[in-house]
Amino acid sequence: MTAMPIVKAINASLRTALENDPKVVIMGEDVGKLGGVFRVTDGLQKDFGDDRVIDTPLAESGIIGTAIGLALRGYRPVAEIQFDGFIFPAFDQIVTQLAKMHARSLGKVKLPVVVRVPYGGGIGAVEHHSESPEAYFAHTAGLKVVTPANSADAYWMLQQAIQSDDPVLFFEPKARYYDKGEVNADAIPDPLHAARVVAEGSDLTIATYGPLVKVALEAATAAAEDGHSVEVVDLRSLSPLDFDTLQASVERTGRLVVAHEAPVFLGLGAEIAARITERCFYHLQSPVLRVGGFHAPYPPSRLEDEYLPDLDRVLDAVDRALAY
Amino acid sequence: MTVESTAGARKAPGAAKKAAARGSTKTSGSTKTRGARAARNAPAKPEIVQLLTPEGKRVSHPEYSIDLTSDELRGLYRDMVLTRRFDGEAAALQRQGELGLWASLLGQEAAQIGSGRALRDDDYVFPTYREHGVAWCRGVDPLNLCGMFRGVNHGGWDPNQNNFHLYTIVIGSQTLHATGYAMGVQKDGADSAVIAYFGDGASSQGDVNEAFTFAAVYNAPVIFFCQNNQWAISEPTDRQTRVPLYQRAGGFGFPGVRVDGNDVLAVMAVTRAALEHVRSGNGPMLIEAFTYRMGAHTTSDDPTRYRHDSDLAAWRLKDPITRLRTHLTDLDAADQAFFDAVEKESDALAKRVREGVRSMPDPGAMEMFEHIYADGHALVDEERAAFAEYQSSFVDSEGH
Numbered sequence: 001m002t003a004m005p006i007v008k009a010i011n012a013s014l015r016t017a018l019e020n021d022p023k024v025v026i027m028g029e030d031v032g033k034l035g036g037v038f039r040v041t042d043g044l045q046k047d048f049g050d051d052r053v054i055d056t057p058l059a060e061s062g063i064i065g066t067a068i069g070l071a072l073r074g075y076r077p078v079a080e081i082q083f084d085g086f087i088f089p090a091f092d093q094i095v096t097q098l099a100k101m102h103a104r105s106l107g108k109v110k111l112p113v114v115v116r117v118p119y120g121g122g123i124g125a126v127e128h129h130s131e132s133p134e135a136y137f138a139h140t141a142g143l144k145v146v147t148p149a150n151s152a153d154a155y156w157m158l159q160q161a162i163q164s165d166d167p168v169l170f171f172e173p174k175a176r177y178y179d180k181g182e183v184n185a186d187a188i189p190d191p192l193h194a195a196r197v198v199a200e201g202s203d204l205t206i207a208t209y210g211p212l213v214k215v216a217l218e219a220a221t222a223a224a225e226d227g228h229s230v231e232v233v234d235l236r237s238l239s240p241l242d243f244d245t246l247q248a249s250v251e252r253t254g255r256l257v258v259a260h261e262a263p264v265f266l267g268l269g270a271e272i273a274a275r276i277t278e279r280c281f282y283h284l285q286s287p288v289l290r291v292g293g294f295h296a297p298y299p300p301s302r303l304e305d306e307y308l309p310d311l312d313r314v315l316d317a318v319d320r321a322l323a324y
Numbered sequence: 325m326t327v328e329s330t331a332g333a334r335k336a337p338g339a340a341k342k343a344a345a346r347g348s349t350k351t352s353g354s355t356k357t358r359g360a361r362a363a364r365n366a367p368a369k370p371e372i373v374q375l376l377t378p379e380g381k382r383v384s385h386p387e388y389s390i391d392l393t394s395d396e397l398r399g400l401y402r403d404m405v406l407t408r409r410f411d412g413e414a415a416a417l418q419r420q421g422e423l424g425l426w427a428s429l430l431g432q433e434a435a436q437i438g439s440g441r442a443l444r445d446d447d448y449v450f451p452t453y454r455e456h457g458v459a460w461c462r463g464v465d466p467l468n469l470c471g472m473f474r475g476v477n478h479g480g481w482d483p484n485q486n487n488f489h490l491y492t493i494v495i496g497s498q499t500l501h502a503t504g505y506a507m508g509v510q511k512d513g514a515d516s517a518v519i520a521y522f523g524d525g526a527s528s529q530g531d532v533n534e535a536f537t538f539a540a541v542y543n544a545p546v547i548f549f550c551q552n553n554q555w556a557i558s559e560p561t562d563r564q565t566r567v568p569l570y571q572r573a574g575g576f577g578f579p580g581v582r583v584d585g586n587d588v589l590a591v592m593a594v595t596r597a598a599l600e601h602v603r604s605g606n607g608p609m610l611i612e613a614f615t616y617r618m619g620a621h622t623t624s625d626d627p628t629r630y631r632h633d634s635d636l637a638a639w640r641l642k643d644p645i646t647r648l649r650t651h652l653t654d655l656d657a658a659d660q661a662f663f664d665a666v667e668k669e670s671d672a673l674a675k676r677v678r679e680g681v682r683s684m685p686d687p688g689a690m691e692m693f694e695h696i697y698a699d700g701h702a703l704v705d706e707e708r709a710a711f712a713e714y715q716s717s718f719v720d721s722e723g724h
Contacts, residue, residue: 029556029557029559030558032558033629033630034558034630037624055559055563057525057528057563058495058526058529058556059528059529061530085494086494125424126453126475128493128494294707294711295696295704295707296692296707299692300476300477300478301475302474302686302687303691303692306689313714316714
């Protein structure tokens with residue numbers, strides 16, 4: 001067991017993958033000598049060479065398109081998109097090509113491509129550096145979408161994503177990069193697409209993922225002081241979504257709040273609310289409530305604390321759900 | 325090898341056409357000869373237009389010349405000094421926590437002032453996020469540029485006030501906007517020109533290559549002005565291209581030229597010629613201003629991790645301001661009193677920027693919901709109302 005921040009856990013996981021499988025290659029802008037703008041790939045090019053840790057031209061469509069080509073040739077590319085807001089030039093390659101080639105070949109072609117994306121706000125950045133575009137990708141059949149919230153998951157979920165024969169969008173909560181957690185490299189990890197109850201409770205469930213798991217846990221603690229027992233489910237995987245774990249939780253608690261930084265309108269919370277209402281209609285004691293970003297562009301950084309769901313906003317939703 | 329010789333051969337027709345547009349058959353002829361020779365003796369040596377050497381010596385170029393008055397020369401010097409001072413002040417304000425980020429133009433003053441001062445008022449500029457010097461030439465208040473770096477807005481100025489579009493952070497996107505704008509200029513029958521700034525890194529983007537294609541196909545009056553500052557964060561230019569960037573234009577069917585980006589006179593001469601070229605209906609042109617990013621990519625970057633001090637030292641000797649100052653002194657076009665006055669003016673500008681940034685108010689939370697749609701939107705109205713109610717619940721419960 002070693003305590004390390006998420007950023008180091010991802011680095012360690014990439015290192016393990018490069019060591020274990022000669023077909024793994026890392027590619028992206030500034031991932032080589034610089035070690036990435038967040039230092040996620042620090043030292044990897046030095047140790048594994050520039051044919052395995054590849055600084056690419058500044059072209060996101062090119063990065064994903066060539067990752068597809070490398071995968072067609074038997075490699076397992078781990079491509080980095082430098083910031084969430086820069087993924088859109090690659091959107092075409094991801095949605096129209098990466099997602100569909102397995103189906104179009106009737107299963108003959110497998111594309112084990114991992115797309116790593118630092119995402120989410122709260123770091124005081126300029127435009128296009130704080131977005132949460134996960135729903136676009138979860139909406140697309142053929143892609144798997146996961147997001148760790150702690151160091152152990154960052155390490156293990158990336159291992160699993162790289163081993164997966166499907167394309168995986170791996171969203172990294174950049175505001176939590178420097179949060180430390182224990183990583184046991186000898187552990188037997190949970191399945192990649194399983195949700196996890198990270199705090200047990202009996203009055204209400206908060207379902208969340210990525211950067212807001214920490215906020216939800218704080219909300220559970222704060223609610224406990226008011227005598228409310230709140231359960232927190234870290235979804236971990238957004239496609240597929242582990243509705244069984246969530247259903248079991250809501251059947252125990254009878255109330256559900258979904259929280260994410262991404263805009264509420266047509267976000268993951270909308271799908272979760274619909275499905276849980278179908279599955280748990282007779283257990284629900286309140287409507288499923290959602291907390292998230294507004295139907296507004298991600299604001300200038302001086303307003304991001306107002307825009308992002310924080311402890312107060314989550315507790316407000318908890319109170320409203322409990323009031324039914 | 326093949327690539328380079330093709331590029332050399334392709335450049336010739338464009339260069340000849342450009343010369344013809346200026347009515348110089350002699351230059352046209354010599355350009356053809358050189359182009360043909362370059363094609364035979366590949367690889368072609370990169371040519372660079374220079375009118376003022378790093379030592380400040382005035383030299384001539386067979387194709388490009390410029391004749392400026394002492395007043396004009398002093399004006400360019402003043403522009404560069406003030407721009408550098410503003411830029412340095414903004415970087416300092418970032419270190420003091422007044423700005424969240426700053427992208428410095430240090431070293432690129434000549435490329436920006438030389439091109440910016442070549443433009444007419446009715447021309448239109450599409451910048452990246454580093455064109456503080458061009459903004460200065462357009463009359464954009466430096467404080468306007470600071471808003472997005474402070475995090476109080478995403479730009480906010482009216483692009484049509486100075487024909488200076490908002491900064492674009494996603495690299496290369498604006499080259500297509502510039503091309504479309506130029507297509508509009510052309511449809512209107514106007515003789516305005518459009519200039520799109522971008523960098524060596526952006527040259528790899530699909531958008532930039534698509535902009536080249538559209539501009540060429542529609543013969544759009546747009547100048548693609550590439551500031552090749554040698555670095556895309558940590559990646560050197562050879563990570564983006566194996567031919568000199570100006571030669572890219574040849575493959576798209578329009579002329580390209582490389583200019584010493586630290587030579588304000590050469591940049592102005594080349595930009596003027598390019599403006600005449602596009603205004604005259606000859607279609608787009610690519611200028612590669614060969615320069616150097618003396619600072620970090622942004623204040624978030626640490627260039628000591630990937631480049632050597634020796635490179636920096638070599639480029640310091642090519643400083644754009646020093647060489648113009650030497651030239652002004654040699655010409656007796658400026659005395660110490662002038663230099664002192666510019667220095668004093670730059671102090672005043674820095675003070676104004678410092679005070680202006682520090683007193684720049686944060687936007688109110690409700691402003692998040694403003695200007696999302698021109699015609700309004702029911703969901704935004706609903707969320708705005710709910711958020712206002714949520715906000716007021718704090719006032720009620722906490723009594724303030």
